[in-house]
Amino acid sequence: MSDPQPSMFDGSVLSDVRDPYPMFAAMRQAQRVPSVDVQGLTFHLLLRYDDVAAAFKMPDVFSSKIMRQVMGPVMGRTILEMDGREHTMHRGLLSHAFRPQAIERCRTTIVEPLVDDLVGRIRRNGKRADLVAQLTTTYPLIVIAKLAGVPIDDYAQFQRWSLAIIGYRNTHPEPGLAASRALKEYLAPVVAQRRAEPKEDLISDLVQAEVDGHRLSDDEIFAFLLLLLPAGAETTFRLLGNVLYALLRHPEALDLVRSDRSHLHWALEETLRWEPPLLGTARMTTRAVTVGDTEIPADARVSIMMGPANRDEAHYPDADRFDIHRHADDHLSFGLGKHFCLGYHLARLEVTSAVNAVLDHLPNLRLDAQEECWIQGVSFRSPNKLPVVFDG
Template identity: 40%
Template sequence: MALSNRIADFDDAAFDPFATFESATQSHSGEDPYRRLAEMRRQGSVFELDYRELLGSPPDLTMAGLPKYMVLGAADIQHVLETPQLFSNTIFERNVGLCFGRSLTVMDAPEHTRYRRLFQKAFMPNVVAKWGDTLVDPVVHGLIENFRAKGRADLVREFTQHYPFQIIYRQLDLPQDDIAVFHKLAVGLTCIVVDVAHGVEASQKLGAYYALLLEERRNGGGSDLVSTLAQAEIDGERLPDEVLVSFLRQLINAAGDTTYRATSSLLVGLLSNPEQLDAVRRDRALIPAAIEEALRWEPPVTVCPRLTMQPVVLDGVEIPAGAEIDAMTGAYNRDPGRYDEPDRFDIGRRPQRHMGFAYGQHVCIGQHLARVEMTRALNALLDHLPNLRLDPDHPPPQVLGVNMRVPPAVHVRFDT
């Protein structure tokens, strides 16, 4: 049986996970979360509050019943993320665990350390650098060719929303006929916080699909990522299929979705500051600084939840064991104690650590690939779209959302 016949769509094929997920991640109050967080931080570092409720978004159904706290101060955020024995990633068993399974995200040390060491080898800088020419550039240039003759485009709908996912499809060497349903199921996984039934259904169907992929490629000698991981070993033993399938389930979201959001926000920052865009256009050595500033200014994920393993006191606030504690990494990146004029996008800012890819043991394993993809994407846009600028016929782009933020559109013009 051909593999392309093995992937199954949602039972309700009309279900739209894209609309469901975007609705769940938007602030229904329309409020800029950073303004509210800055006001709160002036009063203290820790609050007994639900961040989603604060901004008028649908509640996370998977976290129902837990006491909820927000941590806004930079020192306290760092303490939470670097002290896993007190603040555990096992909180993700309630949502990520339901849809992704036994992925790295739900694990604490020593289990997390053991598996991460192996997976990390596949995403080291020397490895992902080689993917630039073979995987990234063909996708980026192919997408640009679809609209470069028009002289205008929406860079979100026509470019950033697609290119990191298409790169992952190539990494996995997916059959072309599977891609549309595969992407739909992958996005369906992330709907788990507001639509548990469809999230679980997507998990089951992707799990069955990946199990067949692993079986088919385990002894095939291929060089794609599925084949590589299927043959990987720890201490002479192959990785359990449960862990492999869970990692692959999460990959499309962890690598594709965050890069799409980060690249979109990078474009907003540069296009909204034409003098900085011109500086980057003239001197491409400024691209790394522009990427780091975008990750600080608008990180793709602004909250890192943890579960308190015992009663703790932070900033004088007593927090019980078994509470959800949201380390507001977005607030860390906008802390005026660390950054001058933190709400301003400035590629000339003095280099300083940010939490655009989180922090601690669970820092993003795909961060090196994301930077390669963002670098190649920006270079290609500047090379092939002369005089790239915002389209005056459309409102200026705005980054929206509660936790996973992104501009809905980035309308541009350019010379042909």
């Protein structure tokens, strides 16, 4: 195979890529650990299921400290970049707020009323809609903002900041840095207010939290929020779009889920495997390590590619096919090990509540045959739009 195209990995340039998976499959077949240049830096790519899973489970060798370079400039020092005890201590400050029982409480207080309201508006507006513009884009953002305790007047502005932060590129840093500054300015008075008068929300948890006997500084709190708000909004909105897209494109699966909602669990798992919203993450080696026949040197940058690993034929036969009967819940889309996604339960609750509301309130929902839509992106993937029609 010819050398992979380095520019393929620059999501900001090629975000309209429809299907990067054949390219990843060809790379995986040609070489166990291919390396690519991304913006002048060499990355070693892990594309096989077993290699990705093993790397996640060896945080001492595949360190997260590289996240300092990847997201640090816009987010500050977050748990994403921490290793060892420091990571455990800081992650522990939030883990109780994201545990299943705590998240389950938001079902009736935040998630279901909100999604019923949004889907109700879609229904009242007529018999056609774009579910991306009218549902998926704003809904997870509103949920995480409410959980955090951040009042939002202008959701579009907030969405633009989140996009710019999570899409940060060091070759084109200014939009991300500007969004990070603006969001911090926006959050500063809210944090000050919660310090004076704590409430029942995440910011109040953070202002009262202590690590080794010290309260968190404002910068530490901003770092948590600058990770949580975009992470909570961006990935979940994309996943919800991908689940709806997968079901609408596979009417037999949609019918099954519509008639028996217990299949929704597997539709969600299969979408996470087949089209995860986030394709990869990064690590840095702390020492030389051998993967198969390839030695990766110490201090090397490694791309851990969950999306391609989820399509590894050696692990999932007929991996490119969306099949809710596969019942595979061992995909790698939320990561694995110490940094396993903190928002896992929340994301699942949000997506299942939204799909249930859409199926309950929009009868005979189907794609609008008059308009085309597709999933696009390389770093992040989601549908460009979801034009649908339904019966009144």
